[in-house]
Structure formats: structure tokens, C-alpha cells
Amino acid sequence: ILDVGCGGGATIKDLLKLSEESIIYGLDYAQKSIEMSSLNNKDELNKRVFLKEGNVAQLPYEDNMFDLVTAVETVYFWPDIQKGLEEIYRVLKKGGCINIICEGSDPEEAIDWPKIDGFFKIYRPSELQELLLEAHFKDVAVHHGQGQYISVVGVK
Template sequence: MGLLKSFFNQCARPEGSLGRAMLCFMNYTHAPLTNWGLKLVNVQDGWTMLDVGCGGGFTIRRLLKRSKDAQVYGIDISEESVTKARQVNAEVLDKQVYVTQGSAEQLPYNDEMFDLVTAVETVYFWPNLPDCLQEVRRVLKPGGKFAIMVEVVDSDSKWTSIVDGMTAYTPEQLKTLLDDAGFIQTEIHRKKPTYATIMGVKA
């Protein structure tokens, strides 16, 4: 159990060799959730997009594939994640893809910059979630979309006892937080067994 807990504790901020292993693990295991969630968004060509908590960089790659002539930005609090995301997207790095180390609490981007912001399996670790949601809203263009994708959908999830610093939210709680942050047209989409995508639009 000790090694398993150590491994899953890399979810929040991957570091070292165990963190690198976690990033590879996440790149592949998050694929079904991400691919399903992105279909709901109806990504358009030419969009400027941001993946917050970009981890190993596969969501960035998936966003690029869905939007011709897109610009995709990624940000992650983990230096290991930033390195991995840059490697994964090396061919288009600093041309179509831009990866930065930083926090959801203070996004280093201009107001009204993005058509879409995504957060895949990461809001569990965002500090001061209402403040982070305001930051996401600030950097979205009017009419821009924010898509939160989660697999842990029970606020009493066993995962919170395994992964340090993790807070689990129900989709209903996340929808309420989006409503409170000023997002409109908020929706919950579910897919069995536990996938959920919670979306909102900036007015």
C-alpha cells in the first residue's frame, strides 16, 4: 500500500522518477474521458485554447488535432509535467503550443484570450477553487467555454484518503460553483461508469 499511495500522491504535483511514471500513466488512462468530453465541446478551427493542469501534455495534443490552425496553451504547477508536455508536443512547441509552469490561481494570460479552457482530472487539487474559476472566466473570451472533466464524482470518494491534498466534488457541486462564478448555460454531462463533464460559458 505504501508504494501505491506514493505513486498516486504524484497526481497533484508529479516529481522525480515516480512523477514521470505517473505522467505516462495519466496520458493514457485519461484518454477515454478526454476524448468523450471534447466531443461535447464541439471544438472549432482556429481556436485559441488553454489546458489548465496539463500534466503530460496529451490533452494539448488532442486539442490540436480537433482544431485546424489552433493555438494551444498548457499550464501546470509541476516542473516535471511542463517538461513532459513540452517533449510530447516538441514538433509544434513555441509555434502552435506554449507550455508554462504556474498555478490556476494566477493564470499568466491576458483577459479574454481563449475560446476554450479545459481542466481534465485536475480541479481536485486547485486551491481556493472559486478564485481559480474567476481566473478561468477572466481569460475566456465572451462566449468562450470552460469544460471540467472528472472521473471522481463522489464527494466522499475513497480517493481523497489515498491522495493527499485532494478534494472530490460532485458534478452538481461543480455546476453550482460555475454558476456562482458567473458562468452561464452550465451543463452536466454523464457517461457510465463515472465520467462527468461540467461545462459553462462566459457571458
């Protein structure tokens, strides 16, 4: 499993419990996030958890390496989302899945979000669905949760 934009490592911690046999890789462009994720997953670090600083638009992994790629609360910050999705497609095995999870999915209703330095964009579910299709994912489905929460899933 690859967790792109792993931040402080909360998703990795959850994945360790949900998939007890898995090896989980985490990637984030911020060194501070890698440090926090390392601390939060220290018991499994370099055993079942492997972290790297890097960019989703240039993933430092081999083709066809992962069964699942998660992107939780991170696509907002990708300056080139299409390149990121193409890279994720490249590193997924045939039949592997991507799962994008966002708590914000309506840019018109995002007025209470803090001002972010750098690139920041909230995508509508239909936009993410179209972007995944353009990146050659199939069986793309959007699942709605409470409020603006969405999970967008696609298969290689």
C-alpha cells in the same frame, strides 16, 4: 485554447488533432508536468503549443484571451477552486467556454483512489455546477459518461 493543469500533455495532443487551426496553451504548477508535456508535444512546441509553469488561481494571461479553457482531471488539486474559476472566467472571451472533465465525481465511491499528498477533493456534479454559476458562468450543463465520468461546461 488553454489547458489548465496540462499534466503530461495528453489533452493538448488530442486538442491539436481536434482543432487543427488552434494555438494551445498549457499551464501546470508542476515543472515535471511541463517537461513531460513539452516532450509529448515537441513537434508543435513554440509553434502551436506554448507551455508555462503557473497556478490556476493566478493565471499569467491577459483578459479575454481564450475561446476555450479545458480542465481535465485537475480540479481535484485546486486549493481555491473559486479563485481558479474566477481567473478562468477572466481570461475567456465573451461567449467562450470552460469544460471541466473528471473521472471521479462521487467522493463516497472514491475509496480506491491513491492517497495524494497535499490538497485533493472530488466534487459532485452539482457542486461543480454551483461553483461555475457562482463564478458568473451561464448555460452551465453537466454531461455524464460511463461510471463517474462527467463533463461540466459553462459559457462566459
